[in-house]
Amino acid sequence: MNATLEKKIRARSARVGVVGLGYVGLPLAVEFARAGFATLGVETGPARLAALRRGRSYVEDVSGAEVARLLGAGRLSLSADGRGLERCDALIICVQTPLRKTKEPDLSAVIGACGALSRRLRRGQLVVLESTTYPGTTDEVVRPALEASGLAAGRDFSLAFSPERVDPGNAKWRIPNTPKVVGGIDAASTRLAAALYGAVVRQVVPVSSAKAAELVKLLENSFRAVNIALVNEMAQVCDRLGLDVWEVVGAAATKPFGFMPFWPGPGIGGHCIPKDPQLLSWKMKALNFEPRFIQLATTINGAMPEYAAARIARALNGAGKAVKGSRVLVLGVAYKPGVSDARESPALDVMHLLAEQGARVEYHDPHVPRAEAGGRVWRRRALTDAALRGADLVAILTAHREVDYARVARRARLVFDARNATAGLAGRVERL
Ligand code: SAJ
Numbered sequence: 250m251n252a253t254l255e256k257k258i259r260a261r262s263a264r265v266g267v268v269g270l271g272y273v274g275l276p277l278a279v280e281f282a283r284a285g286f287a288t289l290g291v292e293t294g295p296a297r298l299a300a301l302r303r304g305r306s307y308v309e310d311v312s313g314a315e316v317a318r319l320l321g322a323g324r325l326s327l328s329a330d331g332r333g334l335e336r337c338d339a340l341i342i343c344v345q346t347p348l349r350k351t352k353e354p355d356l357s358a359v360i361g362a363c364g365a366l367s368r369r370l371r372r373g374q375l376v377v378l379e380s381t382t383y384p385g386t387t388d389e390v391v392r393p394a395l396e397a398s399g400l401a402a403g404r405d406f407s408l409a410f411s412p413e414r415v416d417p418g419n420a421k422w423r424i425p426n427t428p429k430v431v432g433g434i435d436a437a438s439t440r441l442a443a444a445l446y447g448a449v450v451r452q453v454v455p456v457s458s459a460k461a462a463e464l465v466k467l468l469e470n471s472f473r474a475v476n477i478a479l480v481n482e483m484a485q486v487c488d489r490l491g492l493d494v495w496e497v498v499g500a501a502a503t504k505p506f507g508f509m510p511f512w513p514g515p516g517i518g519g520h521c522i523p524k525d526p527q528l529l530s531w532k533m534k535a536l537n538f539e540p541r542f543i544q545l546a547t548t549i550n551g552a553m554p555e556y557a558a559a560r561i562a563r564a565l566n567g568a569g570k571a572v573k574g575s576r577v578l579v580l581g582v583a584y585k586p587g588v589s590d591a592r593e594s595p596a597l598d599v600m601h602l603l604a605e606q607g608a609r610v611e612y613h614d615p616h617v618p619r620a621e622a623g624g625r626v627w628r629r630r631a632l633t634d635a636a637l638r639g640a641d642l643v644a645i646l647t648a649h650r651e652v653d654y655a656r657v658a659r660r661a662r663l664v665f666d667a668r669n670a671t672a673g674l675a676g677r678v679e680r681l
Contacts, residue, residue, distance in 0.1 A: 250373045251437050258444045261285040266337035268362045273413040274343030275308045280424045280449045282325040289333045335369040343379045363394035370398040375407040375441045383532035387459035409433035409442035410459035412466030418587040428452040432462030470525035476511040478546035484513035495669040515557035515646050515667045516595025517550045518584025554598035564665045564679045573607030578640035581647030582614045589616035596646035597622035615651045637661045645670045
């Protein structure tokens with residue numbers, strides 16, 4: 250059974266099903282289709298399906314033309330309800346795993362996908378979970394959900410975990426050149442998952458179990474969250490010492506070994522770094538262990554929007570202005586440079602905090618036409634000279650390549666720069 254599947258994978262005659270066509274699943278489905286596999290993409294979101302069918306991509310790293318080409322060539326097909334998964338040899342689950350308000354993982358999308366799969370599961374298939382989740386999910390949640398089909402994992406079908414390593418907006422590190430970790434519930438599943446990803450990724454990194462692979466991902470993102478929290482704390486240390494945190498981190502970054510620079514900011518956003526470490530915290534609490542680094546990082550990073558708003562208030566005060574009634578133009582609301590995604594963006598928290606204090610807040614972001622926070626909706630303001638001059642303070646919260654910060658520093662009466670976008674520029678600028 251496994252030898253047959255492995256042979257089909259090597260011959261690229263295996264059919265691949267990808268469940269969930271978001272910023273992880275869509276690039277992955279396109280990659281398999283491009284590599285010559287007949288690929289079925291399952292997407293329950295009608296707007297997403299309609300866009301793809303019209304050859305439009307809603308994921309920045311995937312071109313609509315490429316989707317149309319693959320659909321036209323019959324390499325890629327789409328389904329709203331999983332019909333056709335029974336004909337697939339390999340099934341990859343790429344659905345979201347958000348946190349509930351109670352900070353508990355919400356696996357409803359994973360369980361829903363497994364339900365759709367188990368109704369169509371057949372002997373000889375390989376199932377891989379890519380959704381970022383707490384260690385143990387593949388064994389304790391996915392496996393039983395799939396075995397509701399009456400088939401047994403390891404005997405009738407193979408099961409593995411492989412963390413996604415998609416960095417939205419990163420032109421350098423794409424699927425083919427980003428090493429892929431895979432871990433199966435048994436050696437045969439690991440081997441099959443390694444063969445599958447080996448067809449589209451140059452380097453596959455097999456590990457001893459699905460649980461190990463789940464933890465690898467959480468370590469990767471906890472590493473980032475903790476180090477970002479460290480420099481965010483350094484920014485507050487430098488503020489009290491009258492030092493420039495950007496100079497201090499920049500100088501430390503010249504150390505050619507044993508150091509990796511991270512940069513402070515008004516907080517952390519996106520779907521990964523704020524959430525993934527908390528998945529591990531939740532799991533470990535149930536095991537009576539508290540990963541304190543993660544908790545501390547979550548607290549420090551989570552308090553940065555308040556700190557940034559307080560620094561803005563201090564800058565306005567220095568100019569004889571109260572926050573209340575001041576016109577603040579926020580520059581950059583996406584969660585990181587170069588992306589149009591403002592979900593979970595700390596900039597929105599800062600805007601909300603300032604508006605709550607009575608500031609008249611507007612924003613500009615070349616990638617984000619509309620923003621929503623705390624029940625308020627903002628439409629992007631054009632970055633005209635009038636907008637810059639008319640603001641009592643311009644707050645740079647995300648630094649996009651397209652913005653001319655020299656012009657901002659020249660025109661604005663006062664700038665609070667939380668991303669060092671105005672480094673070396675003259676003007677009334679206060680920095681984080
Ligand atoms: N951030 C800082 N300072 C830093 C780095 C990031 O404040 O030094 C902030 C960003 O502004 C953003 C948040 O943290 O608000 C997250 O930034 P990120 O660069 O980690 O961006 P993500 O969330 O797109 O992270 C992705 C992750 N990929 C996935 O798991 C989906 C992560 O694994 C990658 O390591 C990361 O890209 C990357 O390397 O850029």
